[in-house]
Amino acid sequence: xxxxxxxxxxxxxxxxxxxxxxxxxxxxxxxxxxxxxxxxxxxxxxxxxxxxxxxxxxxxxxxxxxxxxxxxxxxxxxxxxxxxxxxxxxxxxxxxxxxxxxxxxxxxxxxxxxxxxxxxxxxxxxxxxxxxxxxxxxxxxxxxxxxxxxxxxxxxxxxxxxxxxxxxxxxxxxxxxxxxxxxxxxxxxxxxxxxxxxxxxxxxxxxxxxxxxxxxxxxxxxxxxxxxxxxxxxxxxxxxxxxxxxxxxxxxxxxxxxxxxxxxxxxxxxxxxxxxxxxxxxxxxxxxxxxxxxxxxxxxxxxxxxxxxxxxxxxx
Numbered sequence: 001x002x003x004x005x006x007x008x009x010x011x012x013x014x015x016x017x018x019x020x021x022x023x024x025x026x027x028x029x030x031x032x033x034x035x036x037x038x039x040x041x042x043x044x045x046x047x048x049x050x051x052x053x054x055x056x057x058x059x060x061x062x063x064x065x066x067x068x069x070x071x072x073x074x075x076x077x078x079x080x081x082x083x084x085x086x087x088x089x090x091x092x093x094x095x096x097x098x099x100x101x102x103x104x105x106x107x108x109x110x111x112x113x114x115x116x117x118x119x120x121x122x123x124x125x126x127x128x129x130x131x132x133x134x135x136x137x138x139x140x141x142x143x144x145x146x147x148x149x150x151x152x153x154x155x156x157x158x159x160x161x162x163x164x165x166x167x168x169x170x171x172x173x174x175x176x177x178x179x180x181x182x183x184x185x186x187x188x189x190x191x192x193x194x195x196x197x198x199x200x201x202x203x204x205x206x207x208x209x210x211x212x213x214x215x216x217x218x219x220x221x222x223x224x225x226x227x228x229x230x231x232x233x234x235x236x237x238x239x240x241x242x243x244x245x246x247x248x249x250x251x252x253x254x255x256x257x258x259x260x261x262x263x264x265x266x267x268x269x270x271x272x273x274x275x276x277x278x279x280x281x282x283x284x285x286x287x288x289x290x291x292x293x294x295x296x297x298x299x300x301x302x303x304x305x306x307x308x309x310x311x312x313x314x315x316x
Contacts, residue, residue: 011256061221069261079241102223110212152231194261
């Protein structure tokens with residue numbers, strides 16, 4: 001078994017090629033409509049990377065869980081809960097509180113999956129529903145009236161040396177996740193558990209601790225994304241994470257991470273995220289309705305699953 005080294009494997013190359021095709025197709029479409037080839041300009045690409053950073057944080061956290069052969073369906077309301085509570089508290093404690101909430105939700109998910117042996121899809125969906133109910137109770141069913149803090153707004157919309165701060169945050173988090181996956185015993189344990197949990201347990205790996213840690217990391221990434229999305233929108237709002245679950249799963253799968261666990265590269269997840277965001281942008285320019293976008297995401301996931309089944313998967 002090879003580790004998820006930041007190299008370009010077959011799914012990554014396919015995603016990179018698809019990104020190029022989308023950029024060229026979008027440029028050709030705008031030129032045919034009498035516009036300019038804005039899809040290839042540095043300003044447009046930086047803007048798309050800024051937007052991709054939010055989805056990329058969520059996808060990075062989800063990848064840690066999917067590598068185990070599990071799934072976290074509580075991401076939408078983990079993100080929303082963290083954002084709502086962070087904006088409600090405000091001040092320097094806002095982001096730490098959000099990250100603590102994300103970590104706590106992840107630990108609860110991990111405990112339910114690891115010790116109660118409840119299927120992750122069922123348990124995390126239940127947690128997602130509980131969080132939704134708690135937020136409706138907290139807000140009384142109305143839109144939150146609180147505002148994002150200046151730091152949250154800066155992380156989402158600010159710039160450092162001409163680069164979007166959101167992209168720099170994404171790079172920093174990505175670096176941490178890559179180091180975990182490729183340079184630590186935890187990373188080796190994640191792949192071992194994903195390949196065969198029983199064998200990993202018999203080899204002395206604390207499989208339950210690995211599961212809890214990965215779910216906690218997923219919750220933290222979702223919470224951070226929630227803070228930045230609140231900063232981008234200037235406030236938190238109910239259901240703000242609902243639109244990110246399917247695209248995040250699609251980004252991970254498109255990037256080559258095997259849904260049954262044990263195989264995948266973080267490079268592929270990054271490329272999958274960029275591909276999804278560019279696809280969204282092109283479909284928006286073409287005035288594709290939201291329902292059509294959801295259909296395309298679903299078809300992409302099904303197609304990649306069929307491709308993995310036929311090829312027997314790939315190792316990162």
